[in-house]
Amino acid sequence: MLVIAYASLIGLLRDRGALVMAFVLPALIFVIFAAVFSGTQGDGLEIEVVFSNATQSDQGAAIGLALVADAEIRFAPGGHPDDRLAREAARNLVLSGKADAAIVVVGPVLVLPPRQATDPSVEVLADDAKPIAGALASAAAQRALGIAVPGSVSPPAVQIMAAAEGERDPAVAYYAGAITIMFLFFASLQGAVGMIEDRTSGIIDRLMLTRGGAGALVAGKYLFLTGQGVVQALVVFVVAWLGYEVMFWSAIGAFAVTTLLAATCAAGLAMAVVSVSGSRAQALATGNAIVLVMSAVGGSMVPRYMMPQWLQDLGAVTPTGWVIDAYQAVLFRDVPAMQLEQTWLWLAGFSIATLAFSWIATRVKERAV
Amino acid sequence: MRHLRADGYAVATPFPVLDVSGVSYRYADRLALNDVDLRVMRGEVFALLGPNGAGKSTLIRTLCGRLKPSAGKVEIDGDNPAISRLARAKVGLVPQDIALYPYLTVAENLSVFGRLAGIRGAKLVERIRDAVVAAGLEERMDQRIEILSGGYKRRANIASALLHAPKLLVLDEPTVGVDLEARNSINAVLRSLAEAGMSVLITTHDLDQAASVASKVGIIFHGEIIKTGAPEALVAERFGNDRELILVLNEPAPPEVVAFFYQHNFKSLEEGRRWRGRLSVSDKDVGALTDQLAAAGAVVRETRIRQPGLDSLYADLTGESEVA
Numbered sequence: 001m002l003v004i005a006y007a008s009l010i011g012l013l014r015d016r017g018a019l020v021m022a023f024v025l026p027a028l029i030f031v032i033f034a035a036v037f038s039g040t041q042g043d044g045l046e047i048e049v050v051f052s053n054a055t056q057s058d059q060g061a062a063i064g065l066a067l068v069a070d071a072e073i074r075f076a077p078g079g080h081p082d083d084r085l086a087r088e089a090a091r092n093l094v095l096s097g098k099a100d101a102a103i104v105v106v107g108p109v110l111v112l113p114p115r116q117a118t119d120p121s122v123e124v125l126a127d128d129a130k131p132i133a134g135a136l137a138s139a140a141a142q143r144a145l146g147i148a149v150p151g152s153v154s155p156p157a158v159q160i161m162a163a164a165e166g167e168r169d170p171a172v173a174y175y176a177g178a179i180t181i182m183f184l185f186f187a188s189l190q191g192a193v194g195m196i197e198d199r200t201s202g203i204i205d206r207l208m209l210t211r212g213g214a215g216a217l218v219a220g221k222y223l224f225l226t227g228q229g230v231v232q233a234l235v236v237f238v239v240a241w242l243g244y245e246v247m248f249w250s251a252i253g254a255f256a257v258t259t260l261l262a263a264t265c266a267a268g269l270a271m272a273v274v275s276v277s278g279s280r281a282q283a284l285a286t287g288n289a290i291v292l293v294m295s296a297v298g299g300s301m302v303p304r305y306m307m308p309q310w311l312q313d314l315g316a317v318t319p320t321g322w323v324i325d326a327y328q329a330v331l332f333r334d335v336p337a338m339q340l341e342q343t344w345l346w347l348a349g350f351s352i353a354t355l356a357f358s359w360i361a362t363r364v365k366e367r368a369v
Numbered sequence: 370m371r372h373l374r375a376d377g378y379a380v381a382t383p384f385p386v387l388d389v390s391g392v393s394y395r396y397a398d399r400l401a402l403n404d405v406d407l408r409v410m411r412g413e414v415f416a417l418l419g420p421n422g423a424g425k426s427t428l429i430r431t432l433c434g435r436l437k438p439s440a441g442k443v444e445i446d447g448d449n450p451a452i453s454r455l456a457r458a459k460v461g462l463v464p465q466d467i468a469l470y471p472y473l474t475v476a477e478n479l480s481v482f483g484r485l486a487g488i489r490g491a492k493l494v495e496r497i498r499d500a501v502v503a504a505g506l507e508e509r510m511d512q513r514i515e516i517l518s519g520g521y522k523r524r525a526n527i528a529s530a531l532l533h534a535p536k537l538l539v540l541d542e543p544t545v546g547v548d549l550e551a552r553n554s555i556n557a558v559l560r561s562l563a564e565a566g567m568s569v570l571i572t573t574h575d576l577d578q579a580a581s582v583a584s585k586v587g588i589i590f591h592g593e594i595i596k597t598g599a600p601e602a603l604v605a606e607r608f609g610n611d612r613e614l615i616l617v618l619n620e621p622a623p624p625e626v627v628a629f630f631y632q633h634n635f636k637s638l639e640e641g642r643r644w645r646g647r648l649s650v651s652d653k654d655v656g657a658l659t660d661q662l663a664a665a666g667a668v669v670r671e672t673r674i675r676q677p678g679l680d681s682l683y684a685d686l687t688g689e690s691e692v693a
Contacts, residue, residue, distance in 0.1 A: 200466065201464070201466040201467060201468045201469075202462075202464025202465065202466050202468035202541075203464075203468045203469070203470075205433070205435075205462055205464050205468065206462050206464065206468050206482065206529070206530070207485060208433065208434075208435060208457075209433060209434070209457045209458065209460055209461075209462055210458070210482075210485045210486045210487070210533075211454065211458070211485075211486070211487045212485055216485060
C-alpha cells in the first residue's frame, strides 16, 4: 500500500503539469476569486458614474458637487458634473457600457416628513448587466442628497431605474456569451489534443510525404475546430433564445462575426498549446490551466466590473474579455458594428497569431524529430 | 539507366529505386549514420536489421526527406527526397504504430489518405480497390479500424501507404505485436507487392521474417552498415559448413568454465548459462567437449546443434542475441 502511495507521489512530483493543476492553479484561482469577492463586500468596489443635472437647478448643482467630493465615486469620461450632460446623453453612456450608472437630478428635492410619498428627486439609471452598480450609485446619490440638501434623504427621493428599455435579461445575455467562450476553449483543447495522437501514431510522418505535409493537418484541424466552435456557440444561443428570449438573431451579422472570431480564437489557442506539448497529459494540463485563469480573469465566471481595477485591466486584454465584451455589445447594448471593429481586430489578430505559431511550431517539431 | 558498352551499344543496367550513397548524419552530440551505402532495386525486399540506437530510424527519416544528410546523397528513383516533393511522393511509409484514424472504417481511412496524397474521383476509387486487394482487406472495408484484429490493422496500415502507387514502400517494424498467422499473411502481402515490381524496405525485429521475406538484408550497427547481401549467401560466407552449437548449463558457468568457453570462441547468451559457439568438427567431438566441461565443474543440461541462420549471423556480427 505504501509502495503504491510512494510511486504515486514520485509520479506526481515528476509531472509538472499535474503539479500545476494540483497546487498552483487552485491557489491562483483562489487569489483571483478572493480579490473579486473581497472587493464586492468591502470598500474596494469602485464604479464609474455619470451625472446629469436635468433640472439645471442650484440643488442639482449642489448634489453634483457633493458627488465630486465623494471619495467612493469615480466619474466616467464625459460624465463629470462640469460636462453638463442631458439625461438622454447620460443614459446613452450607460447603455453603451462606458459608465456603470447615471445619477440624474430630475426634480426638486423636498424636505418632507418621513414616509410621505413624493416623486423621486434623483433617478439612478443603472446598467442592467451590472445590478450592484445601481445599488452603489443609489447609495452615493443618497449621501450626496444628505449633504447638498440636509434633511431631504428619504428612500423615495432616489429611484433606481433600468437604463435600457424592453424586457431583455442582461444577466442571461452576459452569461450566454461568458459560458460560450469558456466552453469553446475547453472543447477546442479537447479536439486539438488529437494532433498529439496523430504525431505519436505516425500519421504526421505519413502526411509529411504528401503534397500538403504537416500544413494540411494544421489547417484541417483548425477548420474543424472553428466549425465545431461555431456550432457549439449556436447551440448555447439557441437555448438562450428559446428559454430566455436572448434575441441573438436581431443583430445576426455582428453576432455571426463575433461567433466566428470567438471560434477561431479558441481553435488557435488550443492548437498553439498542443503544438508545443510533448504529450496529451501535458497539453491538457497546460491548456486547462490557461483556459481556467483566462476565464476567471476575463469574466466568464464573475463579471469583470465586480473585480478590482487591476484585475479588470488584466481581464480586458484577454480573448475571453474581448469575446464577452463583443457579445455584450451585440446582444445587449445595440452597439453598431462599426464600433466593434477594434474588438474584432484584437480577436482576429489573436487568431492569426496563434494559428501561425502552431503552424510554425508543428513544422519545426516535425522537421527536427 | 543506360550506359554505353565499349562496342558502342547501349545496354540497360539495373536502376536502384533507393540509392543511399555515403550518407552520414550527425545529431548535436553523436554521429547517427556513418558513411552508409544501401541500394534497393526494383522488386526487391530489403530487410534492415540492427539494435536500438543503431541508426535505423534516422536512416528512414533521411530517406523520407525528413532529415537532410550531413554528407552523402539519398535518391529515390533518381530524385533527392530532402528537396524534392516528387521524390517524397514516390515513398509509401508504413509507421510502426497504426497510423490510421481509429473511429473511421478502412474505406474511410483509405479515402482520407488518398485525398491527402492528391488523388481524386474515379482514380481514387480505383486506387482504393487496388490497395484493398493487395492487402487482402476486401472483407473488412466497412469495419472501423478500432475493432479490427492486430493483423488486419497492420494490413490496413500497409494499404494506406499504397494508395499513391509508391515506387518504394518503407515499413518500420511491420509485424511487431502480431501473431504468427498475421505475420505470415503480412509477409505474403509484401512478397506479392515485390513481385508486382514494388521495392520494399523493412526494418524488423523479426529475424525469421527477414529470412523468409527479404531477398537482401543489411545489418546496421553503430550507424554503419556492416553487412549487406542475400541472407543465405551471407550466412554461407560467414559460417561455411560450420554448424552452430548451443549449450545450456544447469547453473551459470564458474570462472574457469567461462575462460574455457572464451578460449573456444563461444559467446554467452544468458547470464553465463547459455553459450553459443561454432562447430566445425564431428558430433562425436561434442561429447568430448561436454566431458571437458563437466571436468571443469559445469553440468550441461541441453545441447543443440543446428545449421546457422540469419539470427546466428546477426548475433555473430553485433554480439546481440536478438534484434532490439
